[in-house]
Each structure stands twice: as C-alpha cells, then as structure tokens.
Amino acid sequence: MNTRGTQRERTLDRSVYYNDRYFAMPQLMSFAHQIHEINKLKPSNILEIGPGNGFTSSFLKRAGYEITTVDINPNLEPDICAPLSELAGHLRGRRFDLVVCCEVLEHMPFEEFKANISYLRNAGERLFLTLPNYARSVGFGGIAKIPKLGAKLFRLVLDINTGKRLEGGPHFWEVGSRGDCSKKAIQRELLAVYREVDAWRFALNPYHVAFYAR
Numbered sequence: 001m002n003t004r005g006t007q008r009e010r011t012l013d014r015s016v017y018y019n020d021r022y023f024a025m026p027q028l029m030s031f032a033h034q035i036h037e038i039n040k041l042k043p044s045n046i047l048e049i050g051p052g053n054g055f056t057s058s059f060l061k062r063a064g065y066e067i068t069t070v071d072i073n074p075n076l077e078p079d080i081c082a083p084l085s086e087l088a089g090h091l092r093g094r095r096f097d098l099v100v101c102c103e104v105l106e107h108m109p110f111e112e113f114k115a116n117i118s119y120l121r122n123a124g125e126r127l128f129l130t131l132p133n134y135a136r137s138v139g140f141g142g143i144a145k146i147p148k149l150g151a152k153l154f155r156l157v158l159d160i161n162t163g164k165r166l167e168g169g170p171h172f173w174e175v176g177s178r179g180d181c182s183k184k185a186i187q188r189e190l191l192a193v194y195r196e197v198d199a200w201r202f203a204l205n206p207y208h209v210a211f212y213a214r
Contacts, residue, residue, distance in 0.1 A: 006072065006083065008170065009107055014075045017053035029204035030130070031055045034102055037210065038128060039063070043098035047123055050104035051078060068096070084119040096124035103208070106131055110173040110181050114189055121193045126214040130202075131186070134174035135159035137206040153203035175209045183209060 021027060034056045038046070043065070051057045051069040054076075061067050070087060071078035080090045099120050105113060120127055139157030146152055166177060173181050183199055190197045194213035202208045 006108070010072045012073055012075065014053075017076070022053060022055075026205040026207065030102075030202055030208050033202040033204060033208070033210070034100075034128075034130065035059050037212070038065075038098070038100060041098055041126065041128065041212070043096075043126070045096050045098070047096040047099045049084070049099065049101040049120070051076060052103075056100070056102070084116050087119055088122055091123060095122075098126045098128060099124040100128045102128075102130040103132060105129070106171045106173055108172060110178075113181070113186075114192075117189060117193060127190070127194065127212070129190075129211040129213065130208050131211075132171065132174045133159070133201065133207050133209050134161075134164075134177035136162050136164075139206075141203045141206065155201065155203040155206055157201075157206050186211065 038056070038060065045066040046057075046060065046068070048057050048067055048069045050071055054069075057067050057069055068080065069076075069078040070080045070082065070084075070090075072081065072083050074081050080087070082090050101120060105116055108116065117127075120129075137157040137159055139155070141153070141155035141157065143151050144154050166173065175186065176182050179185070187197050187199055190211060190213045196214055198212045200210055202210060
C-alpha cells in the first residue's frame with residue numbers, strides 16, 4: 001500500500017487550509033456550490049469526510065444541520081480522527097442520511113478507490129462526492145438573471161489536456177488523468193454500490209466535478 005498520501009495528510013498543519021489558495025475566488029465558489037447542493041438534498045444528518053478548514057461544515061452547522069466530521073489529521077480537530085479503513089469501528093453501526101466527501105479521495109492512490117467507496121457506502125445511504133478535473137478548463141461561467149425564471153448558473157468552457165504531471169504532488173490522480181478514472185469509469189464504480197448516480201461540473205469552478213449517488 002502506498003502510504004505517501006496518508007502520511008502527508010495526517011501531519012499537515014492547520015494553517016495550510018487557510019493559505020491564499022483557499023481565499024481565491026474559484027475555491028470559495030466551490031465551497032458555495034457544496035453548501036448549495038447539500039442544502040438542496042435536505043439531509044437529516046451528515047457525515048463529512050475531510051472537513052479541511054471547516055468552511056462547509058461550519059456554515060451548515062449554523063444553519064441547523066447535524067454534522068459529524070471525520071479526518072486523519074488531529075490538527076483539524078475532527079469529531080472522529082481515523083482513516084476511512086477504520087471508520088466502521090468508530091461509527092459502531094451508526095449510519096447517516098448523507099455522506100459528504102469533497103476533494104479527499106484523490107489524495108489516495110486510485111487503486112484504493114473501490115475500497116474507499118465501499119467504506120463511504122457503509123456509512124450512509126447517500127453520497128455527495130467531489131473530485132478535481134484533470135484537464136484545464138478555458139472559458140467562463142456565471143449567473144444569468146432570466147425573467148420569470150430567476151437567477152440561473154451557466155458554464156461555457158472547453159477542456160484542454162495540458163499533460164500536467166501529478167507524480168510527487170498532493171494528488172495521486174484526478175478525474176480523467178487516466179482511462180480507469182474517467183468520469184464514466186467513476187460513475188460505473190459508484191453504480192456498483194448505489195442505484196443511481198448524477199455527475200456534473202461546478203458552474204463557478206469547473207475544476208471540480210460533483211457526483212451524487214443514492
């Protein structure tokens with residue numbers, strides 16, 4: 001088992017999650033997308049894997065949602081500090097209406113993806129998952145105000161494969177970085193344990209791909 005990602009994530013200082021990248025508009029837009037989509041699902045309770053700086057979980061908690069957070073990094077002060085492989089032992093049979101896992105699984109080898117999805121499925125009935133997109137997106141997105149329909153998000157982008165290297169970085173893989181982790185391949189893996197899966201790109205940050213499985 002390749003433990004490079006686990007070792008890195010376990011020891012990251014809390015300040016890493018508050019650097020300039022997290023203040024950049026695209027990342028803030030992804031947080032907004034996460035909150036918007038989770039709220040639409042109206043979960044009775046939430047298990048969040050990888051809370052990061054707590055932006056999403058803090059907002060939802062203040063909105064009245066019941067959230068339990070999980071991470072392997074004690075510096076982030078999660079409710080449960082454990083790797084996914086040990087999650088079941090900590091939950092002791094407890095299941096959640098919605099499991100949220102945003103920008104987490106790419107920090108582990110893709111060979112572990114199937115097992116990780118199984119751990120997430122055992123923890124709850126529904127899954128909201130987001131992952132980074134490998135290709136660079138060129139174009140624009142925004143909010144259009146349409147009479148009688150209100151404000152609608154839109155995205156007009158073209159993906160360009162730049163051939164960027166992921167070796168040695170924090171990501172082992174991204175959506176589309178190789179054939180076995182294409183968007184369709186990920187949907188197939190999810191459909192092996194869930195009945196239905198929807199996939200889409202965030203309009204205000206197409207770098208992130210969202211999957212809703214139930």
